[in-house]
Amino acid sequence: MADEQVAVLRHEAPLQDPPCRLAGRRVTVTAGAAFADRLAAVPVMPRRAGVQTVEHPGAGLRLAYETLALPDDGQRMVVHLPADEATAAALDHLDGRRPGALRAVNG
Helix, strand or coil: CHHHHHHHHHHHCCCCCHHHHHHHHHHHHHHCHHHHHHHHCCCCCCCCEEEEEEEECCEEEEEEEEEEEECCCCEEEEEEEECCHHHHHHHHHHHCCCCCCCCCCCC
16 A cells, blocks of 8 residues: 555656655654655556555455546545445445445545
């Protein structure tokens, strides 16, 4: 997960830009050598789709995600959906919805 998040940072923020470089140095001080090594490594493209596991006190959740990039604006939207029926049921239970109800999308 850390490798993926650094890849997103490297892809989205030009490290030659002085504010981005300063932010990278500040995070390096806080996060230490592991972050510095990842940041200095050969950049890789961030994954645009996959499955993330989220630990929640009420349930373990598996969320499928897909990233939709808007390159002209430099923005992106990440869409998460339940990756399996157990996660869908757990989300319904956590939110108090009836099973299979329409899911709200918050932006």
